Amino acid sequence: MTFDDEYNNIETWATAIHDDGEPIQCTVRVFLGLIRAKRQGVAFVKQINDALNKTGLTTEPIFESVYIDSTIQLKIQPNPEDIAEDHDSVEKQVEAVVRANLQQTSRIKRWRRLIK
Secondary structure: OEOOOOOOOHHHHHHHHHHHOOOEEEEHHHHHHHOOOOOOOHHHHHHHHHHHHHHOEEEEOOHHHOOOOOEEEEEEOOOHHHHHHOHHHHHHHHHHHHHHHHHHHHHHHHHHHHHO
16 A cells, blocks of 8 residues: 555554555655654654554654655554564664665765766
């Protein structure tokens, strides 16, 4: 499932994800627009995480750890017992963050070359 105008608020997305069991993919920018976040900061991140917890969702990778145009998945929060058993999940998130950082670095280098 991907972003669609039909899914215009987090509660609608949560219902669709819980009904289908299928994650929704979008960029961090679209996700932040979904919850109408216009500023950054600890207070806003807390509000976003509270909204995710309230609806039983999480993002993978963690939305605040990747660049704004990186793709994330909104998913159902895993059962805490499953987290202890799933060591690969942390490794996958770290790999996704590293990959996103490398992609952004590559973009910056290309822009610098174009500017010169």
